[in-house]
Amino acid sequence: ALAWGEQVTQKYSVVLVQGHLVSEALLLFGHQHFYICENFTLSPVGDVYCTRHCLSNISDPFIFNLCSKDRSSDHYSCRRHSYGDLRLQHLAHIKYQEDIALEIFFRNGCSKFFVFHNSDRSKVFKSFCSFQPSLKGKGAPEEPLHLRRYPGSDRTMLQRWQKRDISNFEYLMHLNTLAGRTHNDYMQYPVFPWVLADYTSQTLNLTNPKTFRDLSKPMGAQTKERRLKFIQRFKEVEKTEGDMTVQCHYCTHYSSAIIPLPRPSARCRSLLSLQGGSFDVADRMFHSVKGAWESASRENMSDVRELTPEFFFLPEFLTNCNAVEFGCMQDGTALGDVQLPPWADGDPGKFISLHRQALESDFVSANLHHWIDLIFGYKQQGSAAVEAVNTFHPYFYGDKVDLGSIGDPLIRNTILGFVSNFGQVPKQLFTKPHPARTAAGKLSPGKDVTTPSSLQGHPQPFPCSLQALRPSQVTVKDMYLFSLGSESPKGAIGHIVPTEKSVLAVERGKLLLPPAWSRTFCWGADDLSCCLGSYGSDKVLMTFENLADWGRCLCAVCPSPTTIVTSGDSTVVCVWELSMAKGRPNGLHLKQALYGHTQAVTCLAASATFSILVSGSQDCTCILWDLDYLTHVARLPAHQEAISAVAISDISGIVVSCAGAHLSLWNVNGQPLASITTAWGPEGAITCCCTVEGPAWDASHAIITGSRDGMVRIWKTEDMKGSVPGQVTPEEPSAPPTSPKGHRCEKNLALCRELDISVALTGKPSKTSPAVTALAMSRNQPKLLVGDEKGRIFCWSAEG
Secondary structure (H helix, E strand, C coil), X not given: CCCXXXXXXXXXXXXXXXXXXXXXEEEEECCCEEEEEECEEECCCCCEEEHHHCCCCCCCHHHHHHCCCCHHHCCCEEEEEEHHHEEEEEEEEECCEEEEEEEEEECCCCEEEEECCCCCHHXXXXXXXXXXXHHCCCCXXXXXXXXXXXXXXXXXXXXXXXXXXXXXXXXXXXXHHHCCCCCCCHXXXXXXXXXXXXXXXXXXXXXXXXXXXXXXXXXXXXXXXXXXXXXXXXXXHHHHHCCHHHCCCECCCXXXXXXXXXXXXXXHHHHHHHCCCCCCCHHHCCCEHHHHHHHHHHHCCCCCCCECHHHHCCHHHHCCCCCCCCCECCCCCECCCCECCHHHCCCHHXXXXXXXXXXXXXXXXXXXXXXXXXXXCCCCCHHHHHHCCCXXXXXXXXXXXXXXXXXXXXXXHHHHHHHHHHCCCCCCCCCCCCCCCCCCCCCCCCCCCXXXXXXXXXXXXXXXXXXXXXXXXXXXXXXXXXXXXXXXXXXXXXXXXXXXXXXXXXXXXXXXXXXXXCEEEECCCCCCCEEEEECCCCCEEEEEHHHHHHCCEEEEEEEECCEXXXXXXXXXXXXXXXXXXXXXXXXXXXXXXXXXXXXXXXEEEEEXXXXXXXXXXXXXXXXXXECCCCEEEEECCCCCCCEEEEEECCCCCCEEEEECCEEEEECCCCCEEEEEECCCCHHHCEEEEEEECCCCCCCCCEEEEEECCCCEEEEEEEECCCCCCCCCCCCCCCCCCCCCCCCCCCEEEEEEEEECHHHHHHCCCCCCCCCEEEEEECCCCCCEEEEECCCCEEEEECCC
């Protein structure tokens, strides 16, 4: 629905591409928001109709044929987006058609891919720039790709990668985006390299160069014998074809995304759509990592496929969790979960973790520029590509194919068939050899060689310096918890935000708002209203009386600058949009009321990175919600007590729930990972929690809890197989919670250290330590900020 008081100023008919789903849509521009209306179109006089009740107005046969013709399965929706949620936009192409596509990227990582069947693309591009000035200059085709600077930095992305400010994964995703690769178009899916050659060992040795694939050679040249065969094929083209323009090493391509990723349900539908409604022969489907490597690197002359990003972050794609019947192979084996290498111990999470460690390893960091030369650089085309045994059929190169000049429909459809089945070569980004990455420093004595030094400038993970932690009291910038000239606090600490220059904090019942943290959202007034305040003063900027209709507010979270989520006695989770006018707030309007709890909601947490919201209630349950679609995702199994605290990791997506003294970890799908009782007695009840953001490839997770007894406890997950001296005894096997499908916990929680401020300062414990009420981790330095019931904040750091 349109936002309150908003008028639509521009209407554009577009085609929305979402993987195998291609549908007509409308793009509407208002003053504060833009709207994407899926399966709607414009009539000849400009009226809005759903596609079921109005003929298509697409006259271009190429674009018309892209769209689905089955109206029975159409999903009709109209979603509202704030201009402030946009991060950038890219001019794009689809199936070699230039000047017709545009991809917009949101701050939460999502994107939308539009195709225009008229000359509206430039108008839409300019409209987005006018409504969101920060987009100006981003996506302009004349801008040198390798010189684009990272927002807020003087360095280009290339320089940041060379200096190890960003990971190999981040840099490869950046290059894929610049080259026009997108998750929305399976024919231009992001491409990542095979990095390992060892899929048979029981343990993975990342210090042995023989463990790795040769990144200076394409997949067709990984063995000498195979390389010579492809060179011979290249030389024989003139004899067999009589046309030197089709001379190539490979007639298939390396970037077909849909084949290796069929197991998530959406990909199953895509695969069925592409293969005429039935799955391929089971033996030809992706069923083994080792088998896929051997096929692409050695055995199959028709297979030179590389990998996709999912192989480095998404364990779910390796399991057939939906029990889809893919058929049986010739030996009678039913196709189900993907067979993993021995070093993964049958654990998809461990495979992804080790695979990501390999991508970020010193060996890959030192050689990745060679692979970039092959895929995005000077070895992609021309004589350098011939010498590198890296040439493909001309139909795979978009700059060599002009579909508009091809009059023969048979040839035109043949080219499109090539692209649809095998993908296409990315846009060439570099015409000279790509610079190497700066060498990592030498390993220091006692350093764990399995920990990648890819991010040389990043601080050591927080748990590494646990034994050296010492507390110091924090001076909080503009902190108005204290009266002038005295040390009397207004109340317990409710929210702490460590910034680069200072520490900001407010008392319970208030929330600091991003991105500047200069405003606060406040609740708890006698009339049940909420208000917007200015940090550092008692000035009220705006009062929101409409929140009183939803009863007493007990908690709030702010996942984005324009979204505030509240809940409390009403049991309803309310998602509000904070509307702005010229940088100033002018209203708080309800976007969605989420129903599911039966008693008061006591805590909320959100992750814009994973687009999830978690709510905890006195009804002893937690519910996961989708932040994009504002819908129910999963209800976690009931806890034994009311939920007192929740948190979400922006790195791993791990969900933390606390009920009394009970601590549980879950994945984003609501399946349990670990569970433990942290203390005994009511004084040990957990009052707050947070996650430690370590490297994305670290399979273990650190969780910090604050309790009513004033203790801060630091926990780390460990595999069930391992036993650690001094580990806190986990609960009996019957105690850990199970998911609705009966999954048991996969990990143990081990206590790393207990932090007692009284012991640290006075040398002896206090019988009346104030409860811990807020926790926060500094992003730039391994420092833990702890707020208590007396309004004090202490910083625990290795420096003291």
